[in-house]
Amino acid sequence: MRLISSIAKWMDARLQLGSAIRESAEHAIPRETASWFYVFGSAAFAVFLLQIVTGILLALLYVPSAGEAWNSLQTLNQSVPLGWYIRALHGWGSNFMVAIVLIHMVQVFMFGAYKYPRELTWIVGVFLLLVTLGMAFTGQVLRFDQDAYWGLGIGASIASRVPVAGPAIVKLMLGGPIIAGATLSRFFALHVFVIPGLLIAFVALHLLMVLKLGINEWPMPGRLVRKATYTEEYHELTKKDGLPFVPGAIWKDLFFVAFILLSIGVCACVFGPFGPSGPPDPTIIQTAPRPDFFFLWLYAVLSFLPPSMETPALLIGPVVVILALLLLPFVSGEGEKSWRRRPVAVLTVLLVAVALGTFTRLAEHTPWSPVMDAWSGDPIPSKFLHQRSALERQGALVFQVKQCHNCHSLGDEGGKRGPALDAVAVRLTHDQIIRQVIQGGGNMPAYGQNLSPAETTALVAFLETLHPAGEKPAQDAARSVLLEQNTAPDPSNRR
Amino acid sequence: MTVPADLSRRALFMKIGIFLNGVVGLILAAPVVRYLLSPIARGQRGGYDSWVSLGNLAQFPSGQTRLATYQNPFADRSDGKTADIACWVRNVDGQTYQVFAVNCAHLGCPVRWFPQSGLFMCPCHGGVYYRDGSRASGPPERGLFQYDYKTTGGMLLIKAGQLPTPGQPSQTSNLVRETRSCA
Numbered sequence: 001m002r003l004i005s006s007i008a009k010w011m012d013a014r015l016q017l018g019s020a021i022r023e024s025a026e027h028a029i030p031r032e033t034a035s036w037f038y039v040f041g042s043a044a045f046a047v048f049l050l051q052i053v054t055g056i057l058l059a060l061l062y063v064p065s066a067g068e069a070w071n072s073l074q075t076l077n078q079s080v081p082l083g084w085y086i087r088a089l090h091g092w093g094s095n096f097m098v099a100i101v102l103i104h105m106v107q108v109f110m111f112g113a114y115k116y117p118r119e120l121t122w123i124v125g126v127f128l129l130l131v132t133l134g135m136a137f138t139g140q141v142l143r144f145d146q147d148a149y150w151g152l153g154i155g156a157s158i159a160s161r162v163p164v165a166g167p168a169i170v171k172l173m174l175g176g177p178i179i180a181g182a183t184l185s186r187f188f189a190l191h192v193f194v195i196p197g198l199l200i201a202f203v204a205l206h207l208l209m210v211l212k213l214g215i216n217e218w219p220m221p222g223r224l225v226r227k228a229t230y231t232e233e234y235h236e237l238t239k240k241d242g243l244p245f246v247p248g249a250i251w252k253d254l255f256f257v258a259f260i261l262l263s264i265g266v267c268a269c270v271f272g273p274f275g276p277s278g279p280p281d282p283t284i285i286q287t288a289p290r291p292d293f294f295f296l297w298l299y300a301v302l303s304f305l306p307p308s309m310e311t312p313a314l315l316i317g318p319v320v321v322i323l324a325l326l327l328l329p330f331v332s333g334e335g336e337k338s339w340r341r342r343p344v345a346v347l348t349v350l351l352v353a354v355a356l357g358t359f360t361r362l363a364e365h366t367p368w369s370p371v372m373d374a375w376s377g378d379p380i381p382s383k384f385l386h387q388r389s390a391l392e393r394q395g396a397l398v399f400q401v402k403q404c405h406n407c408h409s410l411g412d413e414g415g416k417r418g419p420a421l422d423a424v425a426v427r428l429t430h431d432q433i434i435r436q437v438i439q440g441g442g443n444m445p446a447y448g449q450n451l452s453p454a455e456t457t458a459l460v461a462f463l464e465t466l467h468p469a470g471e472k473p474a475q476d477a478a479r480s481v482l483l484e485q486n487t488a489p490d491p492s493n494r495r
Numbered sequence: 496m497t498v499p500a501d502l503s504r505r506a507l508f509m510k511i512g513i514f515l516n517g518v519v520g521l522i523l524a525a526p527v528v529r530y531l532l533s534p535i536a537r538g539q540r541g542g543y544d545s546w547v548s549l550g551n552l553a554q555f556p557s558g559q560t561r562l563a564t565y566q567n568p569f570a571d572r573s574d575g576k577t578a579d580i581a582c583w584v585r586n587v588d589g590q591t592y593q594v595f596a597v598n599c600a601h602l603g604c605p606v607r608w609f610p611q612s613g614l615f616m617c618p619c620h621g622g623v624y625y626r627d628g629s630r631a632s633g634p635p636e637r638g639l640f641q642y643d644y645k646t647t648g649g650m651l652l653i654k655a656g657q658l659p660t661p662g663q664p665s666q667t668s669n670l671v672r673e674t675r676s677c678a
Contacts, residue, residue: 172534
């Protein structure tokens with residue numbers, strides 16, 4: 001023990017860091033901020049450290065070459081003892097990091113911590129969010145599988161829509177004219193050197209400002225921020241009712257960090273690593289690429305935007321959102337901090353959370369995508385075939401063979417792209433069904449060229465049987481009058 | 496007599512030193528910028544597109560649409576399988592052909608051909624195209640991208656070499672829509 005303390009003394013006599021470290025560790029913080037609400041920043045930092053360590057461990061075996069990357073992931077998963085676990089830690093660490101950074105941001109927003117004098121801390125925080133998302137996207141590319149390959153294609157398609165510079169941006173992004181070796185190499189450089197460098201620099205700035213400006217005090221309704229008086233009031237608060245950060249608050253950070261790291265370990269152990277899915281071979285087109293969890297909402301948005309709005313929304317949307325985040329502390333840099341007196345802030349967070357949650361949930365089911373194998377894989381439930389005529393059953397066959405089932409469900413089986421057809425005969429009359437099948441419209445392809453008259457007749461006969469037992473099929477009023485006239489009993493036939 | 500700090504000899508030398516480093520920095524940076532922009536410059540100089548063979552015409556029977564693959568003309572040894580690109584070849588009438596990129600005109604996912612219904616369907620966001628490549632439904636704003644083609648010595652050749660994207664329709668000719676009769 002005495003040896004350790006004499007070594008420490010010897011070191012400190014030369015480094016002269018001891019007093020500075022002690023000073024920052026013991027700096028006074030407002031008593032209420034020693035709270036479980038204030039642990040997310042340190043947890044994000046801890047997960048970042050975990051990502052650095054596991055990232056380096058993966059780099060020991062990962063081969064950043066388009067021809068070899070997928071194989072090296074297989075080696076990690078299958079052949080190297082616990083290689084799968086390191087991959088799983090890094091993958092789950094990534095998800096936890098994005099989640100915690102988002103939670104941290106919401107907490108900071110709700111507690112008004114972005115107001116004077118912490119505007120720059122918030123702005124650096126916005127950049128930290130962007131580089132964290134950048135790490136998540138580039139990391140997904142390094143898992144060089146089918147999803148990564150086609151995900152890059154989607155990225156290139158979005159980038160190409162930039163006016164004038166689009167094609168040049170695509171080539172810069174891909175490192176050439178197609179997604180290939182150079183593409184993976186540059187995403188490796190981004191993920192391993194460029195973005196982590198930025199991340200470390202931003203984290204250092206962010207932490208420095210938290211130390212210099214002090215942690216945001218617990219917001220009290222009615223205690224307003226004014227530039228002229230804030231600094232004095234804050235120092236008064238820490239002096240009168242302060243705690244040293246160590247050990248006053250840090251124990252909660254430490255408990256939470258341990259809990260998060262353990263959670264990542266358990267998730268990694270139980271759920272295992274992410275992918276890789278199929279090999280990145282562009283000639284294998286039997287694939288339905290999907291982005292990772294935190295980009296699923298975007299996947300949903302891209303399928304719901306009307307075509308005419310897509311390019312403007314893709315190019316202008318992100319700029320507006322980032323500008324809004326950056327300008328926030330300048331627009332409302334003073335005034336009320338407490339979320340109890342900021343209904344617009346609360347509603348904004350709720351709205352964004354509900355929107356992102358809904359889109360993410362939808363993207364897990366992708367109701368907008370045709371189910372590519374429903375025509376061959378999902379049979380028509382037998383209740384729709386029971387007691388049907390030969391023609392109607394022939395129509396059911398046409399329904400399957402012509403891939404109608406890929407977009408339309410029957411008895412909840414099949415695609416959800418178009419409306420379910422369980423009761424289509426109640427909605428559409430005979431003539432309307434024929435027109436819809438032949439001409440399409442309302443986002444349905446026209447089948448006029450791909451159905452023979454006999455097939456059309458059979459298909460329509462089948463579709464007309466699709467109505468609930470108690471409900472009559474839709475009828476053209478004019479036609480039924482005409483039919484009644486034609487079939488009215490002929491007086492001359494009366495006996 | 497005191498000399499103002501900004502007039503002293505040392506201060507002057509410091510300014511010259513900063514200036515020198517600025518000049519040297521520019522000299523060093525120019526080749527770096529050129530290096531970084533090489534993917535763009537290379538495409539402008541020679542162009543990335545060149546004629547590649549999809550194989551014998553006999554592989555593409557009249558009236559049918561088949562998947563064909565080719566190796567990207569700018570392939571590098573490190574590309575592995577990513578240098579192999581797929582495309583859809585439609586033999587319209589034994590004389591004329593249409594060669595479509597597999598990449599959906601919406602966001603580039605691979606479209607699949609369903610001969611029974613005569614439709615290309617995209618698994619990502621539900622884009623659908625007719626057999627002639629024109630847009631049928633879904634989010635795409637246009638029809639499938641088409642490669643220019645020619646037939647030489649019984650072989651089908653296409654002009655290829657770049658990832659087709661919505662912002663770069665250069666290699667893709669405009670679609671001639673087939674007249675669809677409404678029954």
